[in-house]
Amino acid sequence: MIRRFGFGLLLWLPSLVWAQAIGGYAAGCQLNARALPASGPGFYVIRSARERFYGQPPLIEYLQNLGLKARQAQLPPMLVADIAMKRGGPFEYGHRSHQTGLDADIWLRPPPDDPSPHRLERIKAVDMVDHRYYILSRHFRDPQRRLIALAAQDERVSRIFVHPLIKKAMCRTYGEADWLGKLRPWFGHSSHVHVRLHCPKGDTLCEPQAQVPAGTGCGRELASWLNDKAGAISAGPRTPFRPVLPKQCVGWVR
Numbered sequence: 001m002i003r004r005f006g007f008g009l010l011l012w013l014p015s016l017v018w019a020q021a022i023g024g025y026a027a028g029c030q031l032n033a034r035a036l037p038a039s040g041p042g043f044y045v046i047r048s049a050r051e052r053f054y055g056q057p058p059l060i061e062y063l064q065n066l067g068l069k070a071r072q073a074q075l076p077p078m079l080v081a082d083i084a085m086k087r088g089g090p091f092e093y094g095h096r097s098h099q100t101g102l103d104a105d106i107w108l109r110p111p112p113d114d115p116s117p118h119r120l121e122r123i124k125a126v127d128m129v130d131h132r133y134y135i136l137s138r139h140f141r142d143p144q145r146r147l148i149a150l151a152a153q154d155e156r157v158s159r160i161f162v163h164p165l166i167k168k169a170m171c172r173t174y175g176e177a178d179w180l181g182k183l184r185p186w187f188g189h190s191s192h193v194h195v196r197l198h199c200p201k202g203d204t205l206c207e208p209q210a211q212v213p214a215g216t217g218c219g220r221e222l223a224s225w226l227n228d229k230a231g232a233i234s235a236g237p238r239t240p241f242r243p244v245l246p247k248q249c250v251g252w253v254r
C-alpha cells in the first residue's frame with residue numbers, strides 16, 4: 001500500500017513541478033507541456049481539433065518568437081500544424097516522432113484570406129514540389145525561403161526536415177550560411193517543414209539525436225539525394241507506431 005502510494009507520488013509530483021521532455025523524439029512523452037495559443041503575432045494554429053498543439057516551453061517560445069520575426073520581416077503569418085499531444089507519446093496516425101514536445105510542423109502555404117477557426121480547421125496543404133517533373137512548384141517563392149531561413153537561425157534548433165529540392169533552393173540563395181547544415185533533406189516535407197529542437201538543458205531523460213554533420217550539406221550530401229532516382233536512400237528501419245516507451249511514460253500516455 002505504502003509502496004503503491006509512494007510510487008504514485010513519485011509519478012505525480014514532478015508532473016506538477018517542471019516541464020520535461022522524456023525519451024527520444026520517436027519514443028517518449030512530455031510533462032507539463034504548454035499549449036501554443038490558437039493564434040498570435042505572425043502565426044495561426046491549424047487543425048486544432050486534433051489537439052496536437054502542446055509542446056515543451058522552449059518550443060512554444062521558439063514558435064511565438066518565430067512568428068514575431070516573421071511579422072517583423074513582413075512575411076505572411078505562418079501556419080503551425082502538429083506539435084505534440086498534451087502528454088506526448090505516439091500519435092494514433094500520422095508521423096512517428098513529435099512525441100516529446102520538441103517537434104513542430106510548419107506549413108509553407110500562405111494563410112487563407114479568411115483565417116477563421118472553421119477555415120483553419122479544414123485548410124488544405126499546398127505542395128511546393130511538382131512531383132511529375134521533380135521541380136519546385138510555383139508556390140515556393142521568396143516568403144517561403146525567408147521563413148525557413150528565419151526558422152533555422154536559432155540555436156535551439158537541432159535540425160529542420162525539408163524536401164531535397166527545397167534544400168537545393170536554400171543552398172542556392174544562402175550559399176555558405178552555416179545554418180544550412182541544419183536543413184536535412186528527407187522524404188515527404190514538400191508542403192511543410194518539420195522543426196526539431198535540441199533537448200532542453202537539464203532534461204536528463206531527454207535523448208538527443210546525433211549532431212548534424214559539419215558543413216552546409218549543400219554539396220555531395222544533397223547531390224546524393226537529388227541523384228537518387230532509383231530510390232536507394234532508405235529511411236532506415238521504421239520506428240513502430242507503438243514503440244517501447246521509457247518507463248516514466250508508461251501509464252502517462254495512452
Ligand SMILES: [Zn+2]
Nearest residue numbers: 095104105194
Ligand atoms: Zn513533422
